[in-house]
Amino acid sequence: xxxxxxxxxxxxxRPQHTERxxxxxxxxxxxxxxxxxxxxxxxxxxxxxDKVEEVRTIINxxxxxxxxxxxxxxxxxxxANSVIAGVSQLIKDYGRVIVFEDDLVSSPYxxxxxNDALIRYQxxxxxxxxxxxxxxLKSENxxxxxxxxxxxxxxWATWARAWEHFEPNIDTLIKQFDAKxxxxxxxxxxxxxxxxxxxxxxxxxxxxxxxxxxxxxxxxGLTLNPAQSLVNNIGHDGTGVHSGxxxxxNVVINPKSIxxxxxxxxxxxxxxxxxxxxxxxxxxxxxxxxRRFVKEKLAQYFSK
Numbered sequence: 001x002x003x004x005x006x007x008x009x010x011x012x013x014r015p016q017h018t019e020r021x022x023x024x025x026x027x028x029x030x031x032x033x034x035x036x037x038x039x040x041x042x043x044x045x046x047x048x049x050d051k052v053e054e055v056r057t058i059i060n061x062x063x064x065x066x067x068x069x070x071x072x073x074x075x076x077x078x079x080a081n082s083v084i085a086g087v088s089q090l091i092k093d094y095g096r097v098i099v100f101e102d103d104l105v106s107s108p109y110x111x112x113x114x115n116d117a118l119i120r121y122q123x124x125x126x127x128x129x130x131x132x133x134x135x136x137l138k139s140e141n142x143x144x145x146x147x148x149x150x151x152x153x154x155x156w157a158t159w160a161r162a163w164e165h166f167e168p169n170i171d172t173l174i175k176q177f178d179a180k181x182x183x184x185x186x187x188x189x190x191x192x193x194x195x196x197x198x199x200x201x202x203x204x205x206x207x208x209x210x211x212x213x214x215x216x217x218x219x220x221g222l223t224l225n226p227a228q229s230l231v232n233n234i235g236h237d238g239t240g241v242h243s244g245x246x247x248x249x250n251v252v253i254n255p256k257s258i259x260x261x262x263x264x265x266x267x268x269x270x271x272x273x274x275x276x277x278x279x280x281x282x283x284x285x286x287x288x289x290x291r292r293f294v295k296e297k298l299a300q301y302f303s304k
Contacts, residue, residue: 004066004115005157006035006094008086010079011059011102013043013051017234018102019058025100026064030111034098036065039086044076055102080208084168091160096122098157103235106132106155109257110230114157117145117224117261126265128162128221129212131155132230135278136251142227144260146268148275150187151216151223153209155231166215170201173214185217187272190279222267228254248282 007025011018025031038059043049062068077085083099090097098114100106110132121127127147132155167173174197177185186193196210216223229251236247262268 005096015054024105028111040072042073042076080206107230113258129223130157134229139227146271147222151213
């Protein structure tokens with residue numbers, strides 16, 4: 001496969017997570033033919049300096065890719081600004097990009113899937129995003145891959161033609177939503193996507209991902225997704241910027257490659273209902289919720 005998309009990897013102050021993410025990326029069957037760009041954000045506080053330097057020691061020894069370029073920042077930009085700037089730069093240079101953060105373990109076929117889809121749907125204006133993650137669904141009746149409205153941010157890819165529609169201004173996004181759109185955006189109110197928009201507005205999060213999904217949604221765009229996830233997030237241990245400590249979204253990574261892609265460019269109705277059911281029931285009954293709450297609080301206490 002020629003002209004593979006460049007990989008943007010965003011790292012900060014988690015050396016063990018970064019090492020695992022890179023180890024699994026190196027094991028991808030297209031790694032040796034892929035260009036890797038590692039964006040290392042500067043320390044936010046003095047307490048972060050040692051961990052940032054530890055991460056930089058790791059990334060400066062990395063090989064196994066066609067090329068590796070490391071972009072080290074002196075100042076702290078924050079994850080959102082780093083992702084937006086890094087993605088925009090590679091989009092400008094290459095016209096498409098694959099995006100990873102420092103807490104993702106991947107299948108050996110993740111890069112293959114993302115590159116295959118980038119080529120297959122490059123001229124389909126409605127397809128704006130390719131996601132590698134999928135919730136732990138009961139997927140026996142689902143196709144290998146399908147179109148859905150929401151964009152996942154744990155291993156993804158896009159094109160310049162889609163990224164040009166990214167709207168970072170939260171007020172510009174909010175004013176385009178009415179009650180019907182808010183419900184549809186939140187998967188019939190089963191997921192807290194609209195709450196994330198509101199919390200961004202209040203300064204409670206700085207998520208680039210919710211603004212990217214909103215930008216796609218307002219353009220009536222679609223995202224491609226695997227029925228069984230090709231990545232797993234290992235950052236739900238309290239170390240991530242926006243990730244808490246829970247296992248609701250942990251998955252068993254698909255051991256097989258994706259060989260079948262949807263021909264019809266429309267949201268898959270069965271996939272929508274399957275995801276909606278998962279989201280509506282993901283937290284379990286009250287006993288399960290209490291157990292999870294206690295487990296999270298204990299983990300937070302002992303990690304101090």
